[in-house]
Amino acid sequence: MRDLIDIWVGVQAGLFETLVSPVLYHFGLMAWYEPGYSAVEFVMLGVVQIAVIAIAMRFFERRWPLEKAGKDDKLVTVDRVYTMLNKLGVVPLAIFIITYPLVQEIELAVRTWGYMPPRLERMLPWLGDNALASFLVYFVLYDFAAYWLHRGQHAFGWWWALHSLHHSQRRMTVWTDDRNHVIDDLIVTLALVLFSQFVGVQPGEYVVILMVGRLVESWSHANVDMSFGWLGERLLVGPRFHRLHHALSTPAERHIQDHNFAPVFPIWDILFGTAIYDGKIRPTGVDNAAVDADNGRGWIVQQATVFGRFVRALMPRFRRRVSVP
Amino acid sequence: MNRLSIAALAFSLVVSGTAKADSVIVLNSDEASYSILSRSTRTEVARLPVGREPHHLIVSPDGKEVIIGSTATNELLSLDINTGERKRVVKDILDPYHLGFSPDGKWLVTAAYRLDHVDIYHSDGFRLAGRIFIDGLPSHIAFDAESKTVFVTLQQSGRLAAFDLATQALKWNMPIGNAPAGVVMLPDDKRLLVALTGEDRIAVVDPKDGSVKSSLQTGKGAHNFFPKGDGRHYFLSNRVEGTVSLIDTKDDPKVVGSVRIPGGPDCMDITPDGKELWVTQRFLRRVAIVDIDTLKVVAGIPVGKSPHGVFMMKSTATVTSGLPVRAASTAGSPR
Ligand SMILES: [Zn+2]
Numbered sequence: 281m282r283d284l285i286d287i288w289v290g291v292q293a294g295l296f297e298t299l300v301s302p303v304l305y306h307f308g309l310m311a312w313y314e315p316g317y318s319a320v321e322f323v324m325l326g327v328v329q330i331a332v333i334a335i336a337m338r339f340f341e342r343r344w345p346l347e348k349a350g351k352d353d354k355l356v357t358v359d360r361v362y363t364m365l366n367k368l369g370v371v372p373l374a375i376f377i378i379t380y381p382l383v384q385e386i387e388l389a390v391r392t393w394g395y396m397p398p399r400l401e402r403m404l405p406w407l408g409d410n411a412l413a414s415f416l417v418y419f420v421l422y423d424f425a426a427y428w429l430h431r432g433q434h435a436f437g438w439w440w441a442l443h444s445l446h447h448s449q450r451r452m453t454v455w456t457d458d459r460n461h462v463i464d465d466l467i468v469t470l471a472l473v474l475f476s477q478f479v480g481v482q483p484g485e486y487v488v489i490l491m492v493g494r495l496v497e498s499w500s501h502a503n504v505d506m507s508f509g510w511l512g513e514r515l516l517v518g519p520r521f522h523r524l525h526h527a528l529s530t531p532a533e534r535h536i537q538d539h540n541f542a543p544v545f546p547i548w549d550i551l552f553g554t555a556i557y558d559g560k561i562r563p564t565g566v567d568n569a570a571v572d573a574d575n576g577r578g579w580i581v582q583q584a585t586v587f588g589r590f591v592r593a594l595m596p597r598f599r600r601r602v603s604v605p
Numbered sequence: 606m607n608r609l610s611i612a613a614l615a616f617s618l619v620v621s622g623t624a625k626a627d628s629v630i631v632l633n634s635d636e637a638s639y640s641i642l643s644r645s646t647r648t649e650v651a652r653l654p655v656g657r658e659p660h661h662l663i664v665s666p667d668g669k670e671v672i673i674g675s676t677a678t679n680e681l682l683s684l685d686i687n688t689g690e691r692k693r694v695v696k697d698i699l700d701p702y703h704l705g706f707s708p709d710g711k712w713l714v715t716a717a718y719r720l721d722h723v724d725i726y727h728s729d730g731f732r733l734a735g736r737i738f739i740d741g742l743p744s745h746i747a748f749d750a751e752s753k754t755v756f757v758t759l760q761q762s763g764r765l766a767a768f769d770l771a772t773q774a775l776k777w778n779m780p781i782g783n784a785p786a787g788v789v790m791l792p793d794d795k796r797l798l799v800a801l802t803g804e805d806r807i808a809v810v811d812p813k814d815g816s817v818k819s820s821l822q823t824g825k826g827a828h829n830f831f832p833k834g835d836g837r838h839y840f841l842s843n844r845v846e847g848t849v850s851l852i853d854t855k856d857d858p859k860v861v862g863s864v865r866i867p868g869g870p871d872c873m874d875i876t877p878d879g880k881e882l883w884v885t886q887r888f889l890r891r892v893a894i895v896d897i898d899t900l901k902v903v904a905g906i907p908v909g910k911s912p913h914g915v916f917m918m919k920s921t922a923t924v925t926s927g928l929p930v931r932a933a934s935t936a937g938s939p940r
Contacts (some may be wrong), residue, residue, distance in 0.1 A: 282907050285890060293868050293888040297847070305825060305845050310784040310803045311742055311761055313844070314911070317869070317888055388720055411638070411654060480677060482657050484636040484910050 326367030337454040352451040359455035366458040425475040427548040430541045441593035445586045448574035450565040456501040527562035628918040632659040633909025640908040662914045666710025674701030707752035716743040735773030750794040758785035779815030787829035800827040823850045831873035842870040864900040885912040
C-alpha cells in the first residue's frame, strides 16, 4: 500500500513541481501553494475516475445494456464532454476561484461575530478517536445535505430550470452524472463546501468523500438494470434505484421524479418517504418539449439556452415578454 | 480488523513501549492525526487522531507538555512530554496556526493564518489579552529576548509587524519582501531573520524599527528556520527549490551548506545528540533524516498526509493514550 502511496505522491509532486509551482512562484501566488498542490491531486483523481468509468463501468454497460444501441446513441457525446470538463478540473477550478474568497469571507464574518461553528467532535467526543467511524459519519452527513439540495433542485422553479438539464438526457449512461449547468454546479458546490466547513469535514476526508461519492453517482446513472441486491440497494444507491428518479413522467405517474433523490445513501429517501423500490423499467427524460430540446445540442448551446431558461424562471415578467413574440 | 492484525498491533505496542530510543511526533496536517516515530528503528510506531488540521506544536513554559495547535477545531491539545499521554484540551483558541510562548513564559501568541488576526493570551489560564485584526495572512511569530515584543510575518501583504505584548499595541508594520513566513530572533537580540517564501532569499531585519538591513540569497521558497543549537548556525527550508540551507549568522549571515530535500520541505527538529536533522516533506508524506556532519539524507520515514510540525520527545512515548486507529506500519497498516 505504501508503495502505491509513494507512486501517487511522486507523480503528484512531479506534476506540481514542474507545472504548477513555477507559475505560482513567478506570479507571487505563494498563498495558493498548498491549494495548488491539492488541485493537482484533484485532477489526478479525476483521471482515475474517468478510467474507472471508461473501463470498469462501461464493461457492464456493453455487456448488459438496458437500452439497446439505437438512434439516440449520439446524445451521449455531450455527456462525455461534461465528464471531461468536470473531472479534469476545468469547471471545478472556475468554481473554486469564485467560491473560495466568498467562503473565506463568510467564515471570517461568522467568527468575527463571535459565533463558533459547532464541530461534531465537541458533541460526540468519541468520534475524534475513531477515524473510520468519523469518516463515515461525515460522509453520511454530507450526503444528507446533498439529498436536501437535490430536493431543492426539484422544488424551486428557477432551480429546476437549471437542474432539468441534468434530467433532459433521454439516453442515461455512466457519463450522465456530470451533465449540469455551471451555475447549478456553483450553487451546489458552495452549499456543500459551507456545510462541510460548518460540520468540520477534514480536507483529506473531503477528497475521499468526493472521489467515492462521485464514482457511486456515475455508476447510478449507468445504462444497466442492476442493483446491489435487496439489502444493498437500501444501503447504497445503484442504477435501478436512481433510474426511477430520471423516469419520464406520465399521466399516471405525474410526480415520479420526486422520488429516489439520494445521491449515495438511500436511507434519506426511506426516512423522508420519497423512496420507491418497484423494479419497473421506465424510459427517462423530461416531459416538456422545451426541456427535451436540450438533446442533440452541444455543451455551449446547452449552457446558453439553459441560462436563458434560468433567467426567465427567475424573472416572470421577463418571461412573458420573451415568450410572446 | 482481524485477530491477527490486532495481535500484531499489540505486539508492536509492547515493542515500542520498551524500545530504548526516543520518540518523534509529526503532525499530519491534512488528516487530523499525528504520527509517533521511533528514532532507533526509523519507523512509524503509531498514528493517533488529533483535532483537525494540526500544523505546529510547541513546548509549554514548564517544559512538561507538548502543545499542538488544532486549527479547524479552535483548540490546543497537549501531550505529556515524557510519555506522550494526552493531558488536556484548551478550547476557544481561534485558528491556532502558528503559536509560541514568550521566553519568560508569560504570554502565548497565536497567528490565525486563515482568519487574519493575531491573538495574545496570558499563558496562565489562556485568558485572551488582545485580538488584533491585521490584513494579510499572519503566518509565523518570534519574540525578543526580554519578552516585550512579538514579531509576526504577514504572508499576503509582504510585511513584518511588531506588537508590544503588555499593551498589545502595534509598534510598527514594515514591508519586508514577497510572502514572508518563518522568522527568528538571533541570540544577539539585535537581528531578526525573515524567510521570504515568494523569493529566493532571507531578509535581515532590525527589531527596533523593522528596517531591512541586508538580505541573503538561499533558495527559492525560503520558508522556515531551525537553530542548529550552537547559537550561531540555523537551518532554513526552501520549499520551492526543495533544499535545506545551513546559514552561519556570525557577522553577516552566509550560506555554508545545503542539502537537497524534495517534496516541499517545511518544519525541522534536531535529535538530542545533535547528529540528525529531521525534516517534514509536505508533498511526499514523508520525513527526511539528514546527517548534520555530512549534510546528506540518510533515511526517510513514511507518515500521513501533508506532514507539517515535527518534534523530538524527551523519551519514548507509551502508546496507551488511545487506540491507534491507523496503526503502525510494522503492524500491517491499512493504508
Ligand atoms: Zn434530480
